[in-house]
Amino acid sequence: YSTCHWCHVMERESFEDEEVARLLNQHFVAVKVDREERPDIDTVYMNVCQGMTGHGGWPLTIIMTPDKKPFFAATYIPKYDRRGLSGMMTLLPRIAQIWQDDRPSCYGIGDRISDWLIEASLPAGNRAEIKAGVFDEAFQYLTRVYDSEYGGFGSAPKFPTPHNLYFLLRYWYYTGEELALEMVEQTLKSMYKGGIYDHIGFGFARYSTDRAWLVPHFEKMLYDNALLAVAFVETYQATGNEFYADVAREIFTYVMREMTSPEGGFYSAQDADSEGEEGKFYVWTAAEIMEVLGEFKGMEFCSFYGIAPEGNFEGKSIPNLLGTELSDDERRQLEPVRLRLFNHRSKRIAPFKDDKILLSWNGFMIAALALGGRVLDEPSYIEKARTALTFIETRMRVGDRYMLRYRQGEAANPALAEDYAALVWGLLEVYRSTLNPAYLQKALEVNSEMINLFWDEVQSGLYYYGKDSEELLINPKEVYDGSIPSPNSLAARNLVWLGRLTGDQATTRLAELILKAFSEPVSQHPWAHTHFLLAAMTDHFAGKDIVIAGDRHEEQTRDMISVLNQVFRPDITLVLKTSQDELVGELVPFGKEMKKVDDRVTAYICEGFSCREPVFSAEQLCEAVESSPGES
Incomplete structure (x- = not known):
């Protein structure tokens, strides 16, 4: 995908290299897929990679038979052998020779992998209700992996995973468990203090390479900022602490300034690299700070934001507030200083911006803006959400079908279950913020279209791609909540809310069916399905x-x-x-x-x-x- 650092490295080392190109063109049919435009393809073959190698990630490299059955999987591959990794110059001739000499074995591996995929996608046997004890198990697991010093869960690399925080807020609300709220607050405060947050231009980077949230992978994704904005707004509601409201406003400022198209949709991402270097746009030297601000103000800023002569990232410094406690007054006093640095930074060569407009991520941003608008009493946020909905309806719908992406006047690729479910979430939040029943009516219409396209009439739940879409090896039913909530988690929550709002028994029945359809995997590993648990909690508690x-x-x-x-x-x-x-x-x-x-x-x-x-x-x-x- 366009903001993937190692994808760019592999592109420069191999795909743009004449030697590698000759080998590829001699023996293979090379196909490059943007995972953000075809997440259905990515999901199927990422499952393959994880099953064959025990891990996954991007770039994803698959070699398959002409009938789309994979027999080799890897992630990043260098041009030459390096650090235990076989390089393209070694692998490609070797695989081509095996294909020439022993083609049946390649087909055999492909058949076995395909059979395994189909078997793994079969529904679980147990279809009971999700019990309240599952919520306790999820909470207890999160407490075990919680980093009490820096917040977040697990060790480096650390990802924001906002739905863990949504779950903890609700666990606190329903049970009165104060530790759950404490974990949310510590995580959000620590993330904000770290270098994962852009203290000069606002917005969060994708993840941190260390446990203190100091050194990020510098790409900024729309979905992270949308879902984190929701976490900050809800935590402000729960605590009344203006800090969380201020950070949410800063995220929205960043998105409206940098990530909003003239037509009203939201762009996908900003790259980590500029001028061929990761993070170059975002890092500073103490001398540069002094030059912009003068010695007194410069020294003060460097002291607050950890800018030191030795640097904290490849000889330069990522601004951060680790070890610093700024009062609200100090933050306000530093605002003119931040603006001067922002204006200076704006003269640098900016990272590449991925101007694809993706339906699902826009649904997340619409939901975040609508929620932020009503809670923070900012009508302009709600208006931005409504404008984006109009954009989707006028630019991303072709005939009777929503499209997955829009770019430069073209809408393409039939939308997937996650796109429809995210759009319904956005419509529900705009309805709640405006109380205009037209948005509730639209949410019901889009939800009905989603059920018609993706619902499994036999086993319940949503398939990943629609009945009218290209057929892949399998059509999975995703429920694992990873960097974004799964299609079935989003849909389950929407169905519970739509059933509650309207009293419609058919919708309530669908909510019951989807909750039971995935009760076994969710009950076995509740911490891997925390967004799904939001639906289960809403259903369980009066x-x-x-x-x-x-x-x-x-x-x-x-x-x-x-x-x-x-x-x-x-x-x-x-x-x-x-x-x-x-x-x-x-x-x-x-x-x-x-x-x-x-x-x-x-x-x-x-x-x-x-x-x-x-x-x-x-x-x-x-x-x-x-x-x-x-x-x-």
Whole structure:
């Protein structure tokens, strides 16, 4: 993919090299695939690589028979043998000779790998409900691998994995376990302090090469910044600490400045390299800081941000706040200094920007902006989310099908299950932020289209690619939550929420089926499915369904909505029933008879199959929703 550092290295060493090219063209048909444009192909053959070698990653190298059955798999391959790795100049002639002399063995390996793939994709036997103890197991595992000094989970390299934090926030909310919230806060604060965060231009890099989050792999991905923005906004809701709100605003500033197309969609990524060097755009010397800021301000900035003569990355320094505690006032006072450095840095040759617009990642960013807009009271964020939805509808839909990617006026490649599920999530968050039923209606329509295209009518769950798409060796049903949530995790959560919001029994039944379809792998390894657990928790614990009968222009209506936006209440659904809007009654039949009482703005709160007495003020509503969450 375009921002993959080692992909570029292999490209320079081998694919652009005449000697390697001659060998490739003599014996092989070389096909290069952008994994972000064809994640279906990548998913199938990455499973192959992991099964054959025990590991995976990019660049991914597969050699297969003409009928697409793989018999060799690797990741990065140098041109010449190096550090125990066989090089292209050794491997290519050797494999070509085996193909010439013993072709049946290549086909045999390909057949065995294909059979293994098919067997591995068969559904698990146990289809029971996910028990509450699974949530405890996931929490206990995360506590065991938690880095109490620097936050995050496991050792280097460290990835953000925001859905672990979403799960911990909800575990804290439902159980009162303070350690869960502590783990979230320590992780977010440590990541922000480290060099993985761009303290000059904002936004997070993809991962850290060390446990302290100091030295990142410098590429910036849209999905990381979208999903982390959600984590910071939700943690602000949970704690009221303005620090988290400030970081979320900075992420949104970065995305709107650097990653937004003129048409309103969001670009995919920024490269790690510039001028052929990884991180060159982002690192500084103390002398350069002094030259821009002057000696006094320069020394102060270097002291705060760890800029030292010896450097912390290849002789230069990545700005970071490790070992530094900045007060809110100090951060504000440093803002003019940061701007001067940002303007100076802007004169450098910038890293390559991948201007593909991917549907799934745009769905994540739409969800993040909509959530941020309502919680932080920033209407411009919600407007950006709505503009992106319009872009998707007008530019990324061809006939009756959404496309996976858009670039330079062309939409291409049928969208996959993750694209549809991410779009539904974005629509649900925009609905929640605007309470405009047209977005709920659209979410239901896109969800229905997703079910028609991807649903397994026999075993339940979503296949990776659609019934109308190119057929690969297998059509997997992904549930593992890796760097992004899996299609089935996203869909399960959407189905639970849509069932709750509308009361539609068919949607609720689909939610039950998808939760049971994957209960065995999720229950066996819950820590590998933390986004899926969000759906299971919402289904397991009793939530509150709230209908506000009132018009938008009424102050009491706005106050009630504001009260619900400010606090972290992941178990609440909200519907606004105005006197003018008949669509709400069609989409949410159970609220049809919920009307103003004595012409006053009225809030109805239903929980556990029964409704309470209505309330008439924001204060009463706040008191009602603050009762402890309980089990269904």
